[in-house]
Amino acid sequence: xxxxxxxxxxxxxxxxxxxxxxxxxxxxxxxxxxxxxxxxxxxxxxxxxxxxxxxxxxxxxxxxxxxxxxxxxxxxxxxxxxxxxxxxxxxxxxx
Numbered sequence: 353x354x355x356x357x358x359x360x361x362x363x364x365x366x367x368x369x370x371x372x373x374x375x376x377x378x379x380x381x382x383x384x385x386x387x388x389x390x391x392x393x394x395x396x397x398x399x400x401x402x403x404x405x406x407x408x409x410x411x412x413x414x415x416x417x418x419x420x421x422x423x424x425x426x427x428x429x430x431x432x433x434x435x436x437x438x439x440x441x442x443x444x445x446x447x
Contacts, residue, residue, distance in 0.1 A: 387429045388437045395427070398441060407440050 379385050384400050387393040402408055411430045418431050430437065 385427045387427055388432060389434050390431065393429065394434055396437070396441070399444075402441065402444050405440070405444060411437075 379397055382400055383397050384403070385395055385397050387395055403412065408430075411432050414431055415429055419429055
């Protein structure tokens with residue numbers, strides 16, 4: 353009796369999904385890293401509570417449409433202008 357594998361995933365690919373990257377190890381508790389930008393992506397670390405804001409919810413819906421659950425950078429990717437993101441993050445930080 354033989355076991356047949358329909359698809360074998362390379363070990364490197366599995367480890368990339370399981371092991372945290374050096375960047376993700378620097379994220380404090382209560383925060384989440386996000387990648388922002390339309391063409392060039394920049395990494396930001398924000399409070400998790402920001403994700404409840406209606407504007408973030410809108411961006412998350414767009415991210416789901418564009419990327420599904422497979423984000424190319426390994427973290428949450430938000431497809432918006434960096435300036436818009438910074439404006440909203442600053443206003444949330446001040447309130």
